[in-house]
Amino acid sequence: MKRAFEVRCKCSSTGARTGILQTRHGPVKTPVFMPVGTQATVKALTPGELLELGAQIILGNTYHLYLRPGHKVIKALGGLHRFMNWHRPILTDSGGFQVYSLATFRKIEEEGAIFRSHIDGSLHKLTPELAIEIQEALGADIMMALDTCIPYPSPEQETKKATELTTRWARRCLSARTRKELLLFGIVQGGMFKHLRTRHTEELLSLDFDGYALGGLSVGEPKDLLFEMIECCRPLIPDHFPCYVMGVGTPEDMVQCVSLGVDMFDCVMPTRNARNGMLFTSFGHIVIKNSRFVSDDSPVDPECNCYTCKNYSRAYLRHLFMSRELLAYRLNTIHNLHYYLGLLTDIRAAIRQDRFEDFKREFYSKRAG
Amino acid sequence: MKRAFEVRCKCSSTGARTGILQTRHGPVKTPVFMPVGTQATVKALTPGELLELGAQIILGNTYHLYLRPGHKVIKALGGLHRFMNWHRPILTDSGGFQVYSLATFRKIEEEGAIFRSHIDGSLHKLTPELAIEIQEALGADIMMALDTCIPYPSPEQETKKATELTTRWARRCLSARTRKELLLFGIVQGGMFKHLRTRHTEELLSLDFDGYALGGLSVGEPKDLLFEMIECCRPLIPDHFPCYVMGVGTPEDMVQCVSLGVDMFDCVMPTRNARNGMLFTSFGHIVIKNSRFVSDDSPVDPECNCYTCKNYSRAYLRHLFMSRELLAYRLNTIHNLHYYLGLLTDIRAAIRQDRFEDFKREFYSKRAG
Numbered sequence: 001m002k003r004a005f006e007v008r009c010k011c012s013s014t015g016a017r018t019g020i021l022q023t024r025h026g027p028v029k030t031p032v033f034m035p036v037g038t039q040a041t042v043k044a045l046t047p048g049e050l051l052e053l054g055a056q057i058i059l060g061n062t063y064h065l066y067l068r069p070g071h072k073v074i075k076a077l078g079g080l081h082r083f084m085n086w087h088r089p090i091l092t093d094s095g096g097f098q099v100y101s102l103a104t105f106r107k108i109e110e111e112g113a114i115f116r117s118h119i120d121g122s123l124h125k126l127t128p129e130l131a132i133e134i135q136e137a138l139g140a141d142i143m144m145a146l147d148t149c150i151p152y153p154s155p156e157q158e159t160k161k162a163t164e165l166t167t168r169w170a171r172r173c174l175s176a177r178t179r180k181e182l183l184l185f186g187i188v189q190g191g192m193f194k195h196l197r198t199r200h201t202e203e204l205l206s207l208d209f210d211g212y213a214l215g216g217l218s219v220g221e222p223k224d225l226l227f228e229m230i231e232c233c234r235p236l237i238p239d240h241f242p243c244y245v246m247g248v249g250t251p252e253d254m255v256q257c258v259s260l261g262v263d264m265f266d267c268v269m270p271t272r273n274a275r276n277g278m279l280f281t282s283f284g285h286i287v288i289k290n291s292r293f294v295s296d297d298s299p300v301d302p303e304c305n306c307y308t309c310k311n312y313s314r315a316y317l318r319h320l321f322m323s324r325e326l327l328a329y330r331l332n333t334i335h336n337l338h339y340y341l342g343l344l345t346d347i348r349a350a351i352r353q354d355r356f357e358d359f360k361r362e363f364y365s366k367r368a369g
Numbered sequence: 370m371k372r373a374f375e376v377r378c379k380c381s382s383t384g385a386r387t388g389i390l391q392t393r394h395g396p397v398k399t400p401v402f403m404p405v406g407t408q409a410t411v412k413a414l415t416p417g418e419l420l421e422l423g424a425q426i427i428l429g430n431t432y433h434l435y436l437r438p439g440h441k442v443i444k445a446l447g448g449l450h451r452f453m454n455w456h457r458p459i460l461t462d463s464g465g466f467q468v469y470s471l472a473t474f475r476k477i478e479e480e481g482a483i484f485r486s487h488i489d490g491s492l493h494k495l496t497p498e499l500a501i502e503i504q505e506a507l508g509a510d511i512m513m514a515l516d517t518c519i520p521y522p523s524p525e526q527e528t529k530k531a532t533e534l535t536t537r538w539a540r541r542c543l544s545a546r547t548r549k550e551l552l553l554f555g556i557v558q559g560g561m562f563k564h565l566r567t568r569h570t571e572e573l574l575s576l577d578f579d580g581y582a583l584g585g586l587s588v589g590e591p592k593d594l595l596f597e598m599i600e601c602c603r604p605l606i607p608d609h610f611p612c613y614v615m616g617v618g619t620p621e622d623m624v625q626c627v628s629l630g631v632d633m634f635d636c637v638m639p640t641r642n643a644r645n646g647m648l649f650t651s652f653g654h655i656v657i658k659n660s661r662f663v664s665d666d667s668p669v670d671p672e673c674n675c676y677t678c679k680n681y682s683r684a685y686l687r688h689l690f691m692s693r694e695l696l697a698y699r700l701n702t703i704h705n706l707h708y709y710l711g712l713l714t715d716i717r718a719a720i721r722q723d724r725f726e727d728f729k730r731e732f733y734s735k736r737a738g
Contacts, residue, residue, distance in 0.1 A: 039688075039689075039692045040685070040688065040689075041689060041694050041696045043695050043696070044695040044696060044699070046699075068688065068691065068692060069663060069687075069688045069691075073663060073664050073684065076664055077666055077682060077684055077685075078666075083682070083684070083685055083688075085680045085685075294438060295445055295446065297446055313446060315438070315442065315446055315452070316409070316446075316452055316453065316454075318438075319408075319409060319437065319438045319452075320409075320410060322437065323408045323437060325408055325410050325412065326412050326413040326698055326699070327412070327415065329695055330413070330415075330695070330699070
């Protein structure tokens with residue numbers, strides 16, 4: 001059987017690796033950062049801008065698109081790619097995490113997750129079968145199996161129960177799948193318990209997924225726990241599967257995860273922080289509303305060659321932000337995504353040239369200012 | 370003396386005309402619509418998008434930029450063009466209208482307008498001298514003299530007083546001017562009284578302005594009064610001066626004004642309505658949140674070739690708007706400005722080919738649906 005994923009280069013001193021993930025909308029070079037496009041748009045940007053920024057793949061959201069405008073509407077309009085005018089790969093989250101984090105009411109049953117919409121309070125039941133139906137209707141290149149999310153910290157018994165249910169849901173997702181050309185990834189849960197994580201990874205590996213995600217991380221746990229969980233699961237996953245750590249994270253966290261062998265990332269941080277005026281740079285971050293920027297004629301990051309840094313001063317960006325101008329969110333988002341996507345480009349180059357460990361050391365020292 | 374403005378073609382059956390207005394950032398073909406960029410940005414768009422839309426000149430605002438970030442800040446950063454990365458002409462409003470419409474407190478004295486900032490309540494006095502100082506600091510290609518605005522309707526005596534004060538302020542603006550390469554326009558007031566409008570036009574014409582604006586219109590008066598005031602003043606202004614009707618207006622109003630010989634327009638309507646989901650088309654307007662668009666795969670206007678119409682369905686635009694996505698405001702603004710700027714391009718072509726009267730008839734019949 002032809003695998004969707006193939007490792008290309010391996011770092012000689014860390015677990016870092018480059019690879020290619022084939023999707024029906026083209027190949028994705030890993031390690032990759034996927035900008036979040038929750039509601040069929042990466043907030044404030046056009047698809048043309050995303051292409052210019054070098055985005056290879058973006059994230060869509062089952063929960064949001066099911067509630068609004070509805071997956072049947074999007075299907076009737078030719079699928080999510082056509083709807084939003086993005087013709088490269090899309091990965092859709094299964095909705096499990098949003099039911100947990102956004103719904104105003106939720107109850108997890110064997111059958112599925114019952115929840116109330118955060119938009120209008122209407123009652124819904126998201127089953128594994130429905131999660132697949134939605135994602136197939138959207139035409140996601142990569143679908144995620146429906147998982148159950150639990151708060152951090154959670155007691156072992158509760159974690160065990162939720163993890164076992166996730167396995168049963170994973171099987172049902174695989175059975176419900178009708179479009180084999182859309183990849184389907186399983187999501188490893190197990191809270192912060194290594195033995196539960198290990199067992200769950202092994203259980204999911206015995207099923208027929210195209211890739212594996214580590215879920216339930218980056219939920220408020222200490223950083224060492226995050227890396228411990230990855231170090232526990234990652235080596236169990238054979239090289240011919242891509243490994244995706246969901247919701248990670250800061251630039252520092254991504255670099256560390258790459259060195260542990262992680263291939264895929266998503267996070268709202270670059271886009272959300274942009275809208276809050278927090279901008280990433282090679283030497284740390286800056287808060288654009290700071291009054292010291294009022295007359296600062298220099299770009300956000302003198303080393304950056306994004307559209308924003310090439311054309312605008314910190315003073316102008318501060319003015320736009322203070323004036324709550326729509327252009328502020330857009331220019332800031334362009335800058336932050338350029339930083340994130342550029343970081344992953346640099347990481348891939350460093351791995352290919354087998355100098356990732358040097359890269360990592362320099363990266364941390366520079367970012368620490 | 371070399372005049373900044375020159376008429377090129379005259380319609381044989383109406384007062385419509387084309388012309389060229391020379392500014393230090395290049396020529397402007399008239400009749401022209403000037404998108405409003407109040408706070409050093411045309412809301413939601415980049416300068417690149419404005420160029421692509423064919424914008425020749427945009428509006429900036431003395432009142433807003435004086436309060437935030439401050440004209441001295443912008444001057445220190447190289448002027449408004451450099452600050453906002455727009456290198457074509459800019460006209461700046463004098464602030465008179467914003468003091469009238471936005472300030473939380475105002476008092477008109479001989480010396481100037483005392484007002485409280487709508488941002489922080491701080492007290493300011495905008496004099497004719499300060500209005501010119503601010504606009505010269507911004508480096509506006511076209512500055513406007515400070516005028517006094519009155520509500521509609523206003524009694525004759527009050528109107529007369531305000532109009533006479535506007536003349537005295539106009540003289541002070543001319544005296545305060547130090548940068549002769551920046552054009553300065555006078556603003557005709559006079560409320561809805563023809564004899565006051567006539568006298569004020571003549572008074573201002575006796576002064577040394579580069580162009581004339583009709584102010585205090587489009588403030589809630591019936592349409593026939595608006596056109597009556599234009600018909601009364603416009604013929605008094607010699608052909609070698611451009612005539613600008615401030616704050617007009619709807620597409621229909623602009624076409625009518627052009628046929629009365631008006632050369633320049635500005636209005637928040639295309640940009641503000643875009644953000645409220647009201648989209649202009651060749652056959653009238655549509656309200657994008659209307660539920661009949663939920664699955665509508667067609668573009669906003671099948672005859673439109675703007676970026677928005679070429680790439681997105683009404684269904685997608687409705688989804689973005691209902692989801693309050695930032696991209697909604699941007700795509701809608703692109704469409705509406707494309708409509709407005711395209712309308713003026715068509716008007717100029719019709720006048721050049723001396724078929725403006727036919728154009729006008731077809732335009733009204735089509736827009737009426």
